[in-house]
Amino acid sequence: MPNASAGKAGPVAVKRMRGWRGLGWFWLVVAAVVALAAVTAKLLPEPDTAPGMAPSPASAVDLGPVPPAAPPLGHVTAAPDAELLEAGPHGAVPRIAVNGRTSMRAYAHRPEDPPSQRPRIAMILGGVGLNPGIAEQAVQQLPPAVVLAINPYSQRLPALLAQARSRGFEMLVALPMESRGHPQNDVGDRALLTTLDPAANRDRLLWVLGRFQGYVGALGALGPLRGERFAALSEPFWAMQDSLRARGLLYVDARPGVPHPERAWGRTIDIVIDEPADRGTIDLNLAALERMARERGVALGLGSDITPILIERITRWAAGLEGRGVMLAPISSMLQRPVAQP
Numbered sequence: 001m002p003n004a005s006a007g008k009a010g011p012v013a014v015k016r017m018r019g020w021r022g023l024g025w026f027w028l029v030v031a032a033v034v035a036l037a038a039v040t041a042k043l044l045p046e047p048d049t050a051p052g053m054a055p056s057p058a059s060a061v062d063l064g065p066v067p068p069a070a071p072p073l074g075h076v077t078a079a080p081d082a083e084l085l086e087a088g089p090h091g092a093v094p095r096i097a098v099n100g101r102t103s104m105r106a107y108a109h110r111p112e113d114p115p116s117q118r119p120r121i122a123m124i125l126g127g128v129g130l131n132p133g134i135a136e137q138a139v140q141q142l143p144p145a146v147v148l149a150i151n152p153y154s155q156r157l158p159a160l161l162a163q164a165r166s167r168g169f170e171m172l173v174a175l176p177m178e179s180r181g182h183p184q185n186d187v188g189d190r191a192l193l194t195t196l197d198p199a200a201n202r203d204r205l206l207w208v209l210g211r212f213q214g215y216v217g218a219l220g221a222l223g224p225l226r227g228e229r230f231a232a233l234s235e236p237f238w239a240m241q242d243s244l245r246a247r248g249l250l251y252v253d254a255r256p257g258v259p260h261p262e263r264a265w266g267r268t269i270d271i272v273i274d275e276p277a278d279r280g281t282i283d284l285n286l287a288a289l290e291r292m293a294r295e296r297g298v299a300l301g302l303g304s305d306i307t308p309i310l311i312e313r314i315t316r317w318a319a320g321l322e323g324r325g326v327m328l329a330p331i332s333s334m335l336q337r338p339v340a341q342p
Contacts, residue, residue: 077165078107080213084248089203091210094247102248104216104265108332109145109170119293120329121321122147123314124252124269126174127223127305129154136163138311143318144168145328149219152176152211153188161212170330171215172252175208175240177227187222192230192240201236205243216332217250217266223305224275226254238263241338250335254302260336267336269302274310282313293326298334 084103085092094103125142126149128135138148139160148164149172150157164171176191190208192201208218220227231237231253241263244251251264260268270292273285286301293299303310321328 077109077168077170077214079165081106085213088206088210090207092213093206093209094213094215094249096246096248103214104248104250104332104335107170107214107216109147109168109330118325118327119290120298120327120334121289121293122267122298122300122329122331122334123303123318124149124172124219124301124331125303125306125310125314126219126221126254127151129157129160131306132156132160134306134308134311135160137308138306139163139167139169141311141315143315143328145170145330146314146318147172147331149174149221150212150215151222152190152208154211157212161214165214170332172217172219172331173208173211173215174222175205175218175220175227176222176225177220177230177240179222179225179230180228182229185225187225187227191222192227192236194229194233194236198236198239201240202243205240209247209249215249217252217264218244219252219254219302221254221302221304228255231255231258245338250332252300252331254304260339262339264338265335267300267331267334270300272302272304273314274303274305274307277305277307277310279309279313282310283317286313286317290321290324290326298329300331300334 080092081097081101083097083099084094084101084106086095087093096102123145124147125138128138128148129151130153135154140163144167147170150160151174153176154160161171176187178191178193179185179187182193190204192204196204220231241251241261245264249264251261251266253261253266253268254272256269256272258268260266271285271289273282273289275281282303289299289301303314318328
């Protein structure tokens with residue numbers, strides 16, 4: 001008969017044997033994993049460098065300094081350049097750089113498309129800046145090939161200008177000049193007037209030009225007021241154009257039907273599209289502008305006074321231009337040479 005005490009101890013011994021056997025399998029698996037890791041490490045190539053260490057002479061490749069990232073062409077307008085500025089009595093004003101560079105080229109919109117033979121339309125939106133909310137809507141919604149004419153009496157310009165540059169807009173400064181119906185049609189206390197002497201008008205021009213920096217030129221209009229009276233006097237009108245040209249700026253005459261600027265690089269507006277500023281009239285004038293571009297090769301339109309309706313109609317119209325074989329282009333791409341220079 002089996003020993004009674006042995007019978008009682010049997011289950012305990014079996015449990016101990018099973019425990020040791022399980023521990024043995026555990027260590028066997030660990031050893032296998034370690035061996036596999038060692039083999040894998042030998043098969044993989046050694047890194048050239050350790051973290052924080054320079055590459056060894058045998059593996060180092062001199063790629064030179066990393067160039068700064070260039071902004072996408074046509075997406076960013078150049079920031080104001082000190083070489084294109086000089087001190088004025090009311091702020092920094094444009095000048096031609098010593099190497100001949102001009103603002104009308106340095107701050108021009110850079111279209112992504114290469115030059116083509118398609119009909120081209122330039123569109124200027126006037127009166128931008130007095131209402132910051134509507135100005136921001138224009139910057140966010142309009143294609144960057146539209147040119148923004150900034151009102152010099154605007155108060156909160158830095159944020160607007162930064163947004164416009166970040167999207168690649170070409171900008172003009174709106175130039176207040178004595179208009180038909182003055183003084184009832186008030187163009188502000190810094191306007192160029194027929195009753196002022198040349199020195200006073202020069203000072204007012206410098207005030208306007210010093211309101212902000214980074215524009216390609218001036219538009220001869222403040223909203224719907226287009227300086228008809230001031231432009232009717234040849235001498236002061238030519239003197240203003242001479243000053244713009246001498247500072248490397250272009251000039252856009254906002255009076256449809258008059259000749260192109262005589263003393264400054266620039267162009268004259270062909271059609272004012274928002275008179276009156278209802279949807280039907282705007283759409284008809286945009287269609288007429290497109291027909292003119294097909295007939296002549298180029299056309300220049302002006303939306304004289306920024307409104308939500310005007311922004312919406314220009315945006316919709318511009319979205320279909322490419323499909324109709326017409327290119328929206330900045331004003332700097334279609335300048336006329338001055339007819340006469342002193």
